[in-house]
Amino acid sequence: MDPLTVTPIGSVHGGRREPIDDDWADVECQIRLDDTRFGPAALGGLDGFSHVDVIFVFHRVDEDDVHLGARRPRDNRDWPQVGIFAQRAKARPNRIGVTTCELVAVDGLGVTVRGLDAIEGSPVLDLKPHMTEFGPRTPVRQPAWSNALMHGYW
Amino acid sequence: MDPLTVTPIGSVHGGRREPIDDDWADVECQIRLDDTRFGPAALGGLDGFSHVDVIFVFHRVDEDDVHLGARRPRDNRDWPQVGIFAQRAKARPNRIGVTTCELVAVDGLGVTVRGLDAIEGSPVLDLKPHMTEFGPRTPVRQPAWSNALMHGYW
Numbered sequence: 539m540d541p542l543t544v545t546p547i548g549s550v551h552g553g554r555r556e557p558i559d560d561d562w563a564d565v566e567c568q569i570r571l572d573d574t575r576f577g578p579a580a581l582g583g584l585d586g587f588s589h590v591d592v593i594f595v596f597h598r599v600d601e602d603d604v605h606l607g608a609r610r611p612r613d614n615r616d617w618p619q620v621g622i623f624a625q626r627a628k629a630r631p632n633r634i635g636v637t638t639c640e641l642v643a644v645d646g647l648g649v650t651v652r653g654l655d656a657i658e659g660s661p662v663l664d665l666k667p668h669m670t671e672f673g674p675r676t677p678v679r680q681p682a683w684s685n686a687l688m689h690g691y692w
Numbered sequence: 693m694d695p696l697t698v699t700p701i702g703s704v705h706g707g708r709r710e711p712i713d714d715d716w717a718d719v720e721c722q723i724r725l726d727d728t729r730f731g732p733a734a735l736g737g738l739d740g741f742s743h744v745d746v747i748f749v750f751h752r753v754d755e756d757d758v759h760l761g762a763r764r765p766r767d768n769r770d771w772p773q774v775g776i777f778a779q780r781a782k783a784r785p786n787r788i789g790v791t792t793c794e795l796v797a798v799d800g801l802g803v804t805v806r807g808l809d810a811i812e813g814s815p816v817l818d819l820k821p822h823m824t825e826f827g828p829r830t831p832v833r834q835p836a837w838s839n840a841l842m843h844g845y846w
Contacts, residue, residue, distance in 0.1 A: 539699060539700040539702070539703065539726050539815065540700075541697045541698065541699045542697070542698050542699075542700070542749060542815065543695045543696070543697055543698075544695065544696050544697075544698055544786045544788075545693060545695045545696075545785070545786065546693040546694075546696070547777075547785050547786070548693070549693065563829065571777075572693050575760060575785075576760060576761075577761065579761040579762040579775055580760060580761055580762070580775040580776050580777050581775045581777055581778065582762045582773065582774050582775040582778060583762075583772060583773075583774030583775055583778040583779075583835070584774075584775060584777055584778035586774075586778070586833075586834065586835040587778070587833065587834050587835070587838075588828075588830070588831065588832055588833035588834070589828045589830075589832055591790060593747070593788055593790060595696060606729060606730060606734060607730075607731065607733040607734055608733040608734070608736045608737075618737060619736065619737075620736050620737030620738075620740075621733055621734040621735045621736040621737060621738060622734050623701075623725075623734050623735055623738055623803075623818075623819040623820070623821075624735065624736060624737040624738040624740070624741070624821050625737075625821065626820050626821065626823070626826070630818065631699070631701050631729075631818065632698045632699065632701070632817050632818055634698075634747055634817060634818045636745060636747060636790050636818075636820065636826075637826065638826060638827060638828050640828075640829075640830055649777075653829065661693065661696065663786050663788060664777075664784065664785065664786055664788045664790075665777040666777070666780050666790065667777075667778050667779065667780065667834065667838065668828060668832065668834070669780070669834055669838050669839075669842055670832050670834065671838075671839070671842035671845060671846065672780070672790075672791065672792060672842075673792060673827055674742075674743045674792050674794075674822060675717065675794075675807065675846055676742070676743075676794055677742065678742050678743055678822065678824050679740075679741065679742035680740065680741050680742070680821065680822070680823055680824065681737070681740040681741070684741075684821065684823050684825075685823075685825070688823055688825035688826075691825060692825065692829055
């Protein structure tokens with residue numbers, strides 16, 4: 539399929555400098571919009587929402603390390619081998635992360651968030667206000683390994 | 693900021709052929725992975741999850757129509773003017789949509805989903821298993837206009 543070009547709308551400032559697996563809940567950072575393309579109007583009204591969905595790039599993952607098939611999450615032998623699209627590992631095609639985080643403050647072109655699992659310098663492709671209606675509309679079922687993996691994540 | 697290249701992992705087959713605002717809940721379609729890059733192993737174990745988060749491109753939006761500032765959602769005068777990052781309108785920078793949908797079936801390189809608000813032919817950039825732990829970890833607050841807009845969406 540034909541490649542597409544995307545242009546980051548901004549990037550992550552502050553927060554962690556290295557990707558660490560767990561304990562992201564209290565990490566705060568600021569997403570700063572590209573001031574050559576955006577003004578504060580682009581964020582107008584965002585502070586009416588408590589949460590924001592952040593679409594970002596795991597930019598430190600080398601494209602050669604991206605998995606296309608199956609692997610054990612975190613190479614943990616207690617967990618089953620599952621396809622790259624059955625896990626949220628960062629070494630994935632297109633290296634895109636999507637995370638719902640708490641909105642702390644909007645100030646000019648900066649959006650301070652809490653609980654974003656992206657490191658400093660990560661390109662941000664989009665910000666969306668979190669609406670409960672975009673969550674699952676039917677009961678959620680997920681395998682036990684995924685609950686175990688997520689146990690210490692936040 | 694420097695542009696990035698992304699390569700669709702597959703595309704949407706079936707479902708709606710035209711973007712219609714509302715009533716997406718019962719629309720079924722199939723996401724088919726690019727068979728030149730992926731095998732069924734990439735989807736192994738996905739059927740252990742009830743829901744999948746789909747990252748796709750609103751490819752029919754002309755780049756010249758993308759909003760960078762503020763507008764009224766759906767141009768509805770009952771709703772306030774808000775920034776493009778305070779709404780989920782499709783005419784947005786990078787034209788990326790993220791939607792949680794029900795997983796109906798996984799078959800070879802095909803993933804049948806229900807409630808994906810993407811039309812036939814939409815490029816898909818990523819599929820992630822939906823984990824409850826990735827939902828909001830604190831109570832959600834959102835403005836009344838967003839509830840009104842979402843009223844007939846599903």
